[in-house]
Amino acid sequence: MYLELQQQLIQRFHDLLKRQYDVELPRIVVDQPPNVGLGEYALPLSFELAKKLRKAPRKIAEEIVAGLGPVPGFDKFEVAGAGYINAKLNREEAARLLLSERSKHQGSATGKKILVEHTSINPNKAAHIGHLRNSILGDTFVRLLQAAGAKVDVQNYIDNTGVQVADVVVGFLYLEKKGKSEIEALIANGSTGKPFDYYCWDLYARVSQWYEEGKENLKLRLQTLHNIEQGGNEPAEIGTIISNAIIRRHLETMQRLGIEYDFLPQESEILHLHFWELAFEQMKQKGVLYFETEGKNKGCWVMKRASSSQNAKRQPAAEGNDAPETKSGPDEDAKVIVRSNNTVTYVGKDIAYHLWKFGLLGRDFGYQRFYRYPDGRLVWISAESGEPDHPHFGSVNTIYNVIDSRQADPQNNVIEAIRGLGYIEQAENYHHFSYEMVALTPRCAMDLGYEVSEEDQKRAYIEVSGRKGFGVKADDLLDSLIAAAQKEVDSRHPEMDEQERRGIASQIAIGALRYFMLKFTKNSVIAFDFKEALSFEGETGPYTQYAIVRATNIFRKADLSAEEILAGHTDLRFLKEDDELWELWLRAGQLSSIVEQCIATTEPAYAAKYAFQLAQQFNNFYHKHHILTETDEARKRFLLTTAAVVRRALIQSLELMGIDAPSVM
């Protein structure tokens, strides 16, 4: 509601400026006045026009208001302060619009097909809190895009032929002295007493330690890596077995949080289906790659780096002397794509993969069914020779890669390669959805029993490390959250049966976890702290869930359905007199505006803030107006409608974040 009216307003002002002053502003800024009594929209445009038109801002504002005439949906326009124009909505009309809204809005992404890649955990160990941030951000962004009308393919890239998998293969072969069948048995019966991903978590840390004990050990690693890349040998088979088992564990972990995928493209197929060769041809042809004959990169195929700042190394020339320093010799800053031993680097493979995403490679994966969710949704995985009947992924125009900020450099290399190939539009629509890492506070690390050096103890946070086995596992955290929530639910609802209580505890735990990962903006490092993460009070997911439950309880007690209230008649004139109630309606009407803002800025945190603030306003309302004892029937009906409108917006805002609204709490 809010967004549509704002767009109409902007159009109106745009037309008026053209007609009355013959000016066009690049954009018309719309703010909100400090309080809703002043109006719903504030336009500071007369300040901007003051210089252009050589008039006082206030004068301009008055002229504009005078020339505006009636605008549908609006009651009046007022000049305020030094020259703001405040627009006041017709509250009843706007409220009617809000009441009639469907749940999904026709957003900016309507009709678009978009590919989002997230999670992409190396398949050699259990998922940890850092991975959770990735998956929760990614999954929430998928939901936001869908809310804006997009059709979204969700991909989880699997690096199943990299060193990380090789390390665990080495662990099984040389530390545990286990062969293929023993590993298969281990996966099948779980005889170790811990899940396979947990088992590998520990083994991976042990192997990393073991490498430091001798150079021969590192040789085994390299050899195993080569075997895996090549395929068709025992280490490669073991690698596949491990990778598949771990991927299943990751899917199960993420499923607990309501996170699902459509397709798992694997590096093994990028290698074996020779994606690189096709990309290599294109890149040579278009001159994106060149063969270096000198310097440290002699014998390699290299690519000019986008960020390579030629100016950086140049000393400013002497005054008045503009001697251009002609670059002679090799560009030592270039990015190596093909090594002198003729093998391709990770970035090279990534370029090929991304050409495929945009449908520019001229080759496709094979597809095989891999996993089925309870709701019937299928996860497909790449394969050399796939099933004959399969959906097609890729060939989209817009992609989002949810990858942490440490990979900004390689991501930019891929984008530059695509741009260099002449795919300008695709390069523009390639979004590196970058976010900062999750780290542990020193106290948290010590509580977990890790040794923390004195130096590290002074730091604000310590980076988690799968290699060292240093971190909080996703399943462990979720288990702790569920246990904590269960305790609360048990004490509040002893009358409910065990399974029901467990279900609600799980919804609360997921709400707490997902909200926790979303409340911080992407650029802020999360210094993980159990006390905060396990909290259900204050700015948390359960706070918003609780507000919904309170609203639900009103309808339950009154034996009414919130949906019927929304559909029925209500007297909206109460909105005229009460700014606080109107503010609640207005805020509820801003949901689609928030969705668009989240997408435009790739920042899901705005949705989290919105949900919390709306819940806060609702709790305030709940406390102030005791609905069921209201004696004025018309007013009671109106308050019920208010609760229903806000409840609906709260539920929708939580849906965007993948958080359920429990029936009771």
Next chain:
RNA sequence: GAGCCCGUAGCUCAGGUGGAUAGAGCAUCUGCCUUCUAAGCAGAGGGUCGCAGGUUCAAGUCCUGCCGGGCUCGCCA
């Protein structure tokens, strides 16, 4: 050395493309459960927005330079 990010209340963080009086949660203190559930509400204290310049009607927000912290820069993946 270069690039990216961060620095706002005791702590953790918000402050969309500059806009009206800098906010929230936690923590501390004071009130509020015979009411639609207190996982809640109301109130109090707490700020040189890292420092210094600049841009303009207007700067926490933009520019420059410092200071402090993090990450990244390999013929690893």
